[in-house]
Amino acid sequence: MKIIKKAQCGSLESSDLMIYIEPSDGVKIEVESSISQLHNKEIEYLVIEELKARNIDKVYIKIHDSGAMNLTIKARLKTVLNRGIKNEDQA
Amino acid sequence: MKNKLGIDIPKFVEGLGNLKPYKGPFNRIRKVSKEEITQVPTKIRSSLPGRKKLINSLEKVIELSGLKNGDTISFHHHLRNGDHLLMKVMKTLDKMGFKDLTIFSSSLTSAHQNLYEYVENGVIKRIFTSGLRGELGKFVSRGKMDIPVIIRSHGGRARAIKTGEVKIDVAFIGAPSSDKEGNLNGVRGPSACGSLGYAMVDAKYANCTIAITDHLVEYPNTPISIPQYEIDYIVKIDRIGDPDKIGSGSTRLTKNPVDLVIAENAAKAILYSGYFGQGMSFQTGAGGASLATAKYLADIMEKKQVVGSYAIGGISSYMIDLYKRGLFKKMFDVQSFDKGVVSSLLNNDDHIEISADFYANPFNSGAIINDLDIVVLAAYEIDTDFNVNVLVDSHGYAQGASGGHSDTSAGAKLTVIVAPSFRARIPTVVDKVNTIITPGETVDILVTERGIAINPRRKDLIENLKSKGLPIRDIHDLRKKVELITNNPKMAEYSDKVCGFIEYRDGTILDTIKQVVEKY
Amino acid sequence: MKIKLRRTMLYIPGNNPGMLQVADIFGADSVLFDLEDSVPLSEKDAARDLVANMITYRAYENIEITVRVNPITTSCFKNDVKEIIASKNLQAIRLPKTNTPEDVSKLEELIEKCEKENGIKIGSINIHPMIETALGVENAFSIATASKRVNAITIGGQDLTADMGIAKTKTAEEILWARSRIVMAAKAAKIDVLDTVFTDINDEEGLIEETKLIKKIGFTGKAVINPRQIDPVHKVFMPTEKEIKWAKEVINAYNHGLNLGKGVIACKGKMIDPPVVKRAEKIITILDLLK
Numbered sequence: 001m002k003i004i005k006k007a008q009c010g011s012l013e014s015s016d017l018m019i020y021i022e023p024s025d026g027v028k029i030e031v032e033s034s035i036s037q038l039h040n041k042e043i044e045y046l047v048i049e050e051l052k053a054r055n056i057d058k059v060y061i062k063i064h065d066s067g068a069m070n071l072t073i074k075a076r077l078k079t080v081l082n083r084g085i086k087n088e089d090q091a
Numbered sequence: 092m093k094n095k096l097g098i099d100i101p102k103f104v105e106g107l108g109n110l111k112p113y114k115g116p117f118n119r120i121r122k123v124s125k126e127e128i129t130q131v132p133t134k135i136r137s138s139l140p141g142r143k144k145l146i147n148s149l150e151k152v153i154e155l156s157g158l159k160n161g162d163t164i165s166f167h168h169h170l171r172n173g174d175h176l177l178m179k180v181m182k183t184l185d186k187m188g189f190k191d192l193t194i195f196s197s198s199l200t201s202a203h204q205n206l207y208e209y210v211e212n213g214v215i216k217r218i219f220t221s222g223l224r225g226e227l228g229k230f231v232s233r234g235k236m237d238i239p240v241i242i243r244s245h246g247g248r249a250r251a252i253k254t255g256e257v258k259i260d261v262a263f264i265g266a267p268s269s270d271k272e273g274n275l276n277g278v279r280g281p282s283a284c285g286s287l288g289y290a291m292v293d294a295k296y297a298n299c300t301i302a303i304t305d306h307l308v309e310y311p312n313t314p315i316s317i318p319q320y321e322i323d324y325i326v327k328i329d330r331i332g333d334p335d336k337i338g339s340g341s342t343r344l345t346k347n348p349v350d351l352v353i354a355e356n357a358a359k360a361i362l363y364s365g366y367f368g369q370g371m372s373f374q375t376g377a378g379g380a381s382l383a384t385a386k387y388l389a390d391i392m393e394k395k396q397v398v399g400s401y402a403i404g405g406i407s408s409y410m411i412d413l414y415k416r417g418l419f420k421k422m423f424d425v426q427s428f429d430k431g432v433v434s435s436l437l438n439n440d441d442h443i444e445i446s447a448d449f450y451a452n453p454f455n456s457g458a459i460i461n462d463l464d465i466v467v468l469a470a471y472e473i474d475t476d477f478n479v480n481v482l483v484d485s486h487g488y489a490q491g492a493s494g495g496h497s498d499t500s501a502g503a504k505l506t507v508i509v510a511p512s513f514r515a516r517i518p519t520v521v522d523k524v525n526t527i528i529t530p531g532e533t534v535d536i537l538v539t540e541r542g543i544a545i546n547p548r549r550k551d552l553i554e555n556l557k558s559k560g561l562p563i564r565d566i567h568d569l570r571k572k573v574e575l576i577t578n579n580p581k582m583a584e585y586s587d588k589v590c591g592f593i594e595y596r597d598g599t600i601l602d603t604i605k606q607v608v609e610k611y
Numbered sequence: 612m613k614i615k616l617r618r619t620m621l622y623i624p625g626n627n628p629g630m631l632q633v634a635d636i637f638g639a640d641s642v643l644f645d646l647e648d649s650v651p652l653s654e655k656d657a658a659r660d661l662v663a664n665m666i667t668y669r670a671y672e673n674i675e676i677t678v679r680v681n682p683i684t685t686s687c688f689k690n691d692v693k694e695i696i697a698s699k700n701l702q703a704i705r706l707p708k709t710n711t712p713e714d715v716s717k718l719e720e721l722i723e724k725c726e727k728e729n730g731i732k733i734g735s736i737n738i739h740p741m742i743e744t745a746l747g748v749e750n751a752f753s754i755a756t757a758s759k760r761v762n763a764i765t766i767g768g769q770d771l772t773a774d775m776g777i778a779k780t781k782t783a784e785e786i787l788w789a790r791s792r793i794v795m796a797a798k799a800a801k802i803d804v805l806d807t808v809f810t811d812i813n814d815e816e817g818l819i820e821e822t823k824l825i826k827k828i829g830f831t832g833k834a835v836i837n838p839r840q841i842d843p844v845h846k847v848f849m850p851t852e853k854e855i856k857w858a859k860e861v862i863n864a865y866n867h868g869l870n871l872g873k874g875v876i877a878c879k880g881k882m883i884d885p886p887v888v889k890r891a892e893k894i895i896t897i898l899d900l901l902k
Binding site for chain 3: 009010013014015016068069071072074075076078079082083
């Protein structure tokens, strides 16, 4: 699967996260958190797994986490990746 | 050696001396008369007629105090996040070249987080406090202190002073108002902070007491919270602090729906506990769910026409509202939680300023909390033995305070912990807490949004609360449920290095603060 | 089948993880995750993904989970239904702006297809048509009986008044007939019937008044938009002490009479016939469910 455009999803509200993606040469993931840095690696692993499952190897992902649960992170990731691979007319 | 909670406590620590292991909440209190320890006599101070106490600079007064390297200096934290004094004094001490001092403050807030710089440059060698916040808390948890810090409860601090376990060489007392002889109160002046409850003990037992004020008034200054015969010197400076920053949060009630669910259930649990009724005494923290519990409880009191005896503790504007509604007859105030409390303390005879000794010291002939019926407290974490942590945050840093948590839990007939079952992705109900501040033996009920757990040792409460439509569940079930929701997130990791000791109110050691491993 | 109380149905905006993750703690009988009006058009996909994940993984306790999808006429409708059903643990889909029994049939067809695809027992997902147009009101009974899956119908007050070209007022006389019509349709179809939301969350008295009114008309529950509204509504639907006492007396007298083989049974001088006994039994059933 190929990321063809910039996309964004989520919010800065507590228990949520903001994800931004854009096409890139390889996989680049940046995670920051307003709650704690303790789970940044955990979030990164989650993202890597999801990218592998979808066969995506060229994307830049930036996440700002506000204490989201894993299931929220997965849902937001799904949304943003789907937005990134879609053409405008498919929306 | 292992203490009663199974925690390894060294017998001796360089720089701190011999340590006593915790043996149960009332074990040492029961036996202390046999230890034949006496109240340590304080150095006799004298004053000739006509002596002038008012000194014109901080440097000069420090010189006069006779402070030496390695001495212990004390502070109080009534101005909380708005305190300017402690850092000002430290700056002066640094400039004067002092080294190896022990900071003995009733607590340290975010206003004091840069204290670690004075540890790094050798001015400070030891820290004894109730709380640690911000960068200072991280500094301690990273293991940067050569001598571990000691965390004490408010009652425990008063005890340590009276027994001489901690000898204060010079007490620096921020005084919102003073006269030229040193009659102090906290209810007048631009930095008025309300009660001076913690400072009262320091003034009485220190070898030398310096009052630092920004509001010098005509003699005599009344009301007198701390009398002139306990004050050696007075200095006037521009500002001792900003009282607008005392209240850490808003005193308005929370609208957080989870907190409201917890509070409503907590109020119901109190109603049916057997301790609700005419003349009951009550204490609550100023946090969201704690204060909201007071709101729901007050509504029930009004409906059932119940009038309480007294409210105690940190007094907030909200508690004053409850007094005004006629729900409590008196208020005992060791620490005023917001600026709005000041005028009540000044004008209302039913609002009584008390010292930390009077409030919670286990080693006197009767602190007020020994008679307390109900206390509602918060928790960072609580384990399946009901042990509570209010100091170390989920990332492993010391970012909180012991305060009166363990004192009131021990004293009150009913201790209710209110806490969400998880925050962000971190569970609150756990197998083992990061650090024990309050032993589970003194905790009775945990109220979360996902159910109420009763300490199995309280058979009476289990009986009283059953079939009342309350969501009672076993604390182990609750923990499992929370684990299912939070899905085992990464928790803080520690090395074996001890960065601090949690001293229980009776002077025994309850737990340690471990060095956090920062792997990210 | 076990009778389930559906006194309150708490709306939760579908794109709000903070609220979705605590949906089951407020004591509502049902929760309603909303993909329709509370979600802006640009976030429909995000809310759908989030709600689906919440239902799959969050392990909600003792609560009926329903989702309000977008109306049949929108492009989101099919994806909403497909993804939400794929999340498994769903109990019902609320269909907004249901105008005709054909709308229900269309949804039923799609649900059945999705149930098959996901290995879910056919017929396990219920439909709650939401009637919020004049046409819908006129078709109320045929909508209520359009499918076996319809086990509750509900009225949407704001959209209905908009469709009628009038304003919704606090006293709501303008929808009284529609309410009664929908209640009657539900009673005829022997299903639950839920009232519209009371929008002023600070007016508890107004909420209680309205709930008393709709209970009297025959509604079995009410949608709520804030956790604070749950308790007042439950209190209104709780049988009163007087009702409970009456119900117990009726049932005792009736059983006593049966044992004696009496033809006409009376309780405190009033004749009690089967409908009266049935009502008394229902009160006791509700009481038991609340224990």
